[in-house]
Amino acid sequence: MSERPEKTVLLRGGDVHSPADPFATAMVVERGHVAWVGSEGAADSFADGVDEVVDLRGALVTPAFTDAHVHTTATGLALTGLDLTGVDTLAGALERVRAHAAARPADRVLLGHGWDASAWPERRPPSRRELDEAAGGRPLYLTRADVHSAVVTTALLDLVPHARTLSGYAPDAPLTGAAHHAVRAAAYDSVTPAQRTEAQRAALARAASLGIGSVHECAGPEISGADDLTGLLRLAAEEPGLRVTGYWAEVITSPAGAARVRELGATGAAGDLFVDGSLGSHTACLHEPYADAPDGTGSAHLDADAIAAHVTACTEAGIQAGFHAIGDAALSAVVEGVRAAADRLGLARVRAARHRVEHAEMLGPELIAAFAELALTASVQPAFDAAWGGEEAMYAQRLGRERARTLNPYAAMLRAGVPLALGSDSPVTPSTRGAPSGPPPSTAPPSTGSRCAPPSRPTPAAAGGPSAGTTRACWCRALRPTTRCGRPATWWCRCPTTGSPTGPPTPAPAPRTARPHPRRPAARLPAHGRGRAHGPRAPERVTRQDPRTAERRAPACRTAPSSAVLTC
Numbered sequence: 001m002s003e004r005p006e007k008t009v010l011l012r013g014g015d016v017h018s019p020a021d022p023f024a025t026a027m028v029v030e031r032g033h034v035a036w037v038g039s040e041g042a043a044d045s046f047a048d049g050v051d052e053v054v055d056l057r058g059a060l061v062t063p064a065f066t067d068a069h070v071h072t073t074a075t076g077l078a079l080t081g082l083d084l085t086g087v088d089t090l091a092g093a094l095e096r097v098r099a100h101a102a103a104r105p106a107d108r109v110l111l112g113h114g115w116d117a118s119a120w121p122e123r124r125p126p127s128r129r130e131l132d133e134a135a136g137g138r139p140l141y142l143t144r145a146d147v148h149s150a151v152v153t154t155a156l157l158d159l160v161p162h163a164r165t166l167s168g169y170a171p172d173a174p175l176t177g178a179a180h181h182a183v184r185a186a187a188y189d190s191v192t193p194a195q196r197t198e199a200q201r202a203a204l205a206r207a208a209s210l211g212i213g214s215v216h217e218c219a220g221p222e223i224s225g226a227d228d229l230t231g232l233l234r235l236a237a238e239e240p241g242l243r244v245t246g247y248w249a250e251v252i253t254s255p256a257g258a259a260r261v262r263e264l265g266a267t268g269a270a271g272d273l274f275v276d277g278s279l280g281s282h283t284a285c286l287h288e289p290y291a292d293a294p295d296g297t298g299s300a301h302l303d304a305d306a307i308a309a310h311v312t313a314c315t316e317a318g319i320q321a322g323f324h325a326i327g328d329a330a331l332s333a334v335v336e337g338v339r340a341a342a343d344r345l346g347l348a349r350v351r352a353a354r355h356r357v358e359h360a361e362m363l364g365p366e367l368i369a370a371f372a373e374l375a376l377t378a379s380v381q382p383a384f385d386a387a388w389g390g391e392e393a394m395y396a397q398r399l400g401r402e403r404a405r406t407l408n409p410y411a412a413m414l415r416a417g418v419p420l421a422l423g424s425d426s427p428v429t430p431s432t433r434g435a436p437s438g439p440p441p442s443t444a445p446p447s448t449g450s451r452c453a454p455p456s457r458p459t460p461a462a463a464g465g466p467s468a469g470t471t472r473a474c475w476c477r478a479l480r481p482t483t484r485c486g487r488p489a490t491w492w493c494r495c496p497t498t499g500s501p502t503g504p505p506t507p508a509p510a511p512r513t514a515r516p517h518p519r520r521p522a523a524r525l526p527a528h529g530r531g532r533a534h535g536p537r538a539p540e541r542v543t544r545q546d547p548r549t550a551e552r553r554a555p556a557c558r559t560a561p562s563s564a565v566l567t568c
């Protein structure tokens with residue numbers, strides 16, 4: 001790509017993924033901005049007037065992705081520290097701990113992340129004695145993959161003696177709840193500001209290398225601390241790279257509370273404001289007990305009254321409210337609380353605030369309808385389902401197969417008009433530019449159609465973003481979004497490898513009229529090209545000009561963009 005931002009560059013011969021023109025193969029970048037997207041025929045008219053022409057050789061170009069839920073510092077610490085993601089045995093995990101301890105003799109506390117005993121043959125996490133031995137008697141904090149529990153060494157517990165008196169403490173089991181939070185605070189306090197900045201920089205660089213252009217940081221007093229959030233927002237503002245939107249997970253009940261959130265630079269009092277915990281740690285709040293822990297229904301941290309007070313204060317202050325809620329009982333409490341706020345303030349006012357719910361995994365038809373009614377955005381993590389869904393994996397262990405199958409009903413949510421924002425919850429699942437190559441097992445019907453293949457080729461910079469390969473989850477049969485007015489969404493699913501439409505045959509989309517959709521952004525032309533090239537085109541014209549159109553129209557499927565908020 002251009003080294004001089006003032007250059008005008010034409011990229012052509014690719015597959016340009018844009019809502020402005022679903023059949024675009026070319027784009028013009030002018031002074032660092034996408035100035036136009038369109039077809040090869042129109043690109044001919046630009047070729048002589050630009051400074052540089054780049055042949056995409058069939059590559060897929062997409063806008064930069066947004067990861068709608070990340071924990072930047074924890075992600076960076078996993079990148080710069082001990083990462084147990086993908087380790088498949090208990091013995092292998094202990095071996096990694098030994099090697100890490102030997103490699104970091106100066107660290108006051110050893111930090112690590114990513115173990116998941118549900119996939120290990122031993123089916124148990126490391127015992128405290130095993131960890132003490134592997135860490136050489138040093139303080140060690142090791143979070144489970146979902147970050148809602150952690151195993152620690154005796155030396156770390158000795159630094160936080162009161163943790164042994166808190167709820168969630170067990171002599172030889174992962175710490176959860178208050179005990180976990182106390183130990184986590186002590187572990188993160190050991191991280192120096194320089195280490196933290198190094199970790200944040202590493203996480204942002206990693207995201208940029210994957211084609212991610214912006215992230216939503218889910219910070220909070222129980223998660224990362226105010227200094228962590230303000231430091232991250234400052235770093236993002238001062239250094240070129242990702243745009244960071246901050247959310248602060250603290251209950252507010254007054255204008256003063258809202259002012260504090262604004263002072264931190266956060267967009268909302270939202271993110272991981274815990275209504276419950278996680279399924280993996282048996283702390284997601286359920287109506288019915290866990291299948292593998294029949295005495296437990298999880299933990300409830302906020303009730304409907306507290307949720308109503310928070311939503312009311314946020315709505316009145318004009319900031320977004322949001323919650324972490326996974327289990328059906330937690331989500332019921334959220335809906336009850338938001339509805340109570342709507343009764344107080346008026347439904348239109350609450351809807352206009354576009355409050356959001358993180359994870360929102362266990363939703364039945366009633367809750368989905370309530371989300372749509374209250375205009376709640378569901379900030380979901382499809383990779384959770386890919387990691388833990390299916391007939392045998394963790395969700396089925398915790399809930400039984402029947403209930404596990406109902407998790408993450410993205411298709412039903414989209415059909416009901418619930419906006420989805422897709423994220424990774426990194427480091428819970430890795431921040432990626434796409435998602436797993438198959439449909440989420442809990443939501444997809446039996447597979448008879450094709451799936452998108454994994455990415456295999458690099459993609460040139462898209463929309464001013466970094467060079468990167470691209471991948472896009474192709475859950476064609478699960479995701480059939482329509483916009484709220486019932487029109488088909490304009491995002492088409494194409495296989496990143498072949499560029500072909502994928503998925504099972506479906507009826508061709510209704511022909512679009514020549515008139516651009518009123519709220520759809522129109523393709524813009526560079527100043528020197530205005531009057532010479534085409535704007536948004538009528539579908540009939542596309543059909544005649546684009547030889548691939550007929551192929552695309554027949555087996556087409558549609559899927560949501562990475563940070564999908566489907567509007568009409």
Ligand SMILES: [Zn+2]
Pocket residue numbers: 271272324358359
């Ligand atoms: Zn969360």
Ligand SMILES: [Zn+2]
Pocket residue numbers: 069070071218272425
């Ligand atoms: Zn989170």
